[in-house]
Amino acid sequence: MTTTINENRIFHLIQAAYNEAAVWEANDLLVTYRSQDRPFQALKLLELLDSNISRISNNSKIIAAWAYLKLGKIFQAKFWLERIFSDSNIECAWKHGLLAEIYKSEGTEGAKQSARDEVVTAIEYCGKERKKNPDNIAVKVMSRAYRQDKARIDIPVFDVKIYLPENADVKPFSLEK
DSSP states (O other): OOHHHHHHHHHHHTTTTTTHHHHHHHHHHHHHHHHHOOOHHHHHHHHHHGGGGGOOOOOHHHHHHHHHTTTHHHHHHHHHHOOOOOOOOHHHHHHHHHHHHHHHHOOOTTHHHHHHHHHHHHHHHHHHHHHOOTTTTHHHHHHHHHHHHHHHHGGGGOOOOOOOOGGGOOOOOOOOO
16 A cells, blocks of 8 residues: 555544554654655654654654654754653664763754764664564664764764864965955
8 A cells, every 4th residue: 555545544543543553554654754764744644643652662763753853843843752662672772872962963062972872772782682682684784874873973084173263283275465
């Protein structure tokens, strides 16, 4: 079925008061929207759920946070991340990875260290999952992505102080005579 048909099914399930079935199908559709990189449609689906929104799975809450973050709505992304209580190492890793993105986007003092701490936590959760499932390719890819993110955070090139003129080793080139 297409995503449009699934949305219509969810709408009709809600109208018929089959709320559990609507939430169950919405959880699946949110995963589809995430895999297709469609944050706006994910948020539209969450609006459709209305009062049933609190019943979505932890994975769907993470997708909600991802969608809001992807659209630059930091406050709403934090709202959803604060409501995730999971025993799944993968969900916990993703949650901390998204928190790192939020800290990086804030650009406030201490945000870089907070982002680094969250990425390290995400890496630790990936490590726990890799011990349980050493052949899981998705976890290996996720872990590699977080390690690369940590390396980018650790590179001092991104420190603003380096680019200040008073810290430059060489005078800027000028075409004026």
